[in-house]
Amino acid sequence: MLGAIGLDERQETAYRALVALGAAEITDLAHRLALPEPETERTLRRLEQQGLAAQSSARTGRWVAAPPGIALGALLTQQRQELEQAELAAALLAEEYRAESAEPAVHDLVEVVTGASAVTRRFVQLQLGATEEVCALVRGRPIAVRGADDEAEERAATRGVTYRVVVEREVLTMPGGITELTAALGRGEQVRVVDRMPTELVVADRSLAMAPLTGRGAEPAALVVHASGLLESLTGLFEAVWRDALPLRLGGGGDAVIATAAAGPDTTDLEILSLLLAGMTDASVAKQLDLGLRTVQRRVKGLMELAGVSTRLQLGWHAYAKGWVARDLRERP
Structure with missing residues (x-):
């Protein structure tokens, strides 16, 4: 002490x-x-x-x-x-x-970081040095750049740093994946899901980015990119993936779970709907939410009856129309 x-x-x-x-x-x-x-x-x-x-x-x-x-x-x-x-x-x-x-020289616009410990240390520094926003693309099996560091994220959050994170669908099925994402939502982070991730990426304050340099199986190495045309391209890549990703709603996620009228879907319904729209099967949803398969199927049927639709595809469209789930299509400056 x-x-x-x-x-x-x-x-x-x-x-x-x-x-x-x-x-x-x-x-x-x-x-x-x-x-x-x-x-x-x-x-x-x-x-x-x-x-x-x-x-x-x-x-x-x-x-x-x-x-x-x-x-x-x-x-x-x-x-x-x-x-x-x-x-x-x-x-x-x-x-x-x-x-x-x-006016940095061209060779000063990028850093090459090699070795697992050095990459991890630089990744944490990137988050702790952020003052406004951290954006991340997270793969189910990361090569070099991890998508989350709870301690670094919590310390950054206490300084008012916001997080926008897109995760690959595989993350939802990994051990502890739902728990970690629920904790992230609880910290006020915005989380979205895509079926396949083009690459791993972390961008801090739109002034510094980090991406993997080596392929799977090789010694971890990452490229740290400073303000440059390459950084703008990487930031644009994140925004493109973010726009096309589905928002994730999970219990305990604070503002991530919307309030609904008594006749509308409850929190569990929204969790099920969010995971289904993220591409998970009924069985996977039941396992992740610790529910019975029949319970999931019964709730989905109830949502379809509530929406007045006959297919799950129609249910997805209805969910967006009614605001049960939301996709922010606004361009960020």
């Missing part, structure tokens, strides 16, 4: 013990911490350097704890000042980088 102000686990434990005791001999503290006395003394010396402990003037070998409100407050103030200086340095470096890259 106190690692943020420079204490390791052993130092924090020793300080807490010393605070609880008020004062203690090295022997007693070593026994309490289950540490050798030399190691305990080194830990106390470190705490002394940070102003958290001091040797008693009344008795040699006895140590007392500095008042936490004063000692920790001073360390926190120092940490804030150092953080402010780091933020200022980062801002100056960013300004210097922008000035230098105002």
Whole structure:
């Protein structure tokens, strides 16, 4: 807990013990911490350097704890000042980088990232660096660029970053696929589905993109594209796939599930309808939603009767006409 102000686990434990005791001999503290006395003394010396402990003037070998409100407050103030200086340095470096890259050379417009760990690290950086929007095309079996990183997405969402994600239908049938997509919808992300995905892709703030460079089976490698005509093409590709994809509605998805009148379809009906329109079979829908096959078929029949249609194709058209599902055809700037 106190690692943020420079204490390791052993130092924090020793300080807490010393605070609880008020004062203690090295022997007693070593026994309490289950540490050798030399190691305990080194830990106390470190705490002394940070102003958290001091040797008693009344008795040699006895140590007392500095008042936490004063000692920790001073360390926190120092940490804030150092953080402010780091933020200022980062801002100056960013300004210097922008000035230098105002007219980048052609070879500076792309980066080649190789190796699974390097690709993953760059992918997370891409999301954490976004300030407005992250767009992603996700395949069922990704080659290099993953479609989601829960921790990075949650941290980005807390900063107001929006997500638009298109997933390949195969994702819905993979273990944990529905659960992950439900969580994404719950974070306010917009999710759509296509039958086949042309490629994997992540675009951050329309200023940086990442796409796979190698084929399946080879060492993971990705291409990071900066502002350029290629970036505009990749962004255009995402928008084209997004326009043709079907919106996904799942329980627990917040705004992704629309409110309906009592006589209209309920939340489960909308989940079933959304998955069917995404191309899943009745059996697959039943499995993913933990429903019986007959329950799914009965609900679909009920939707057809409610819509006054005789085929599932007609049901799909009716669903769009009545707003049970929606496809946003508006062009984005």
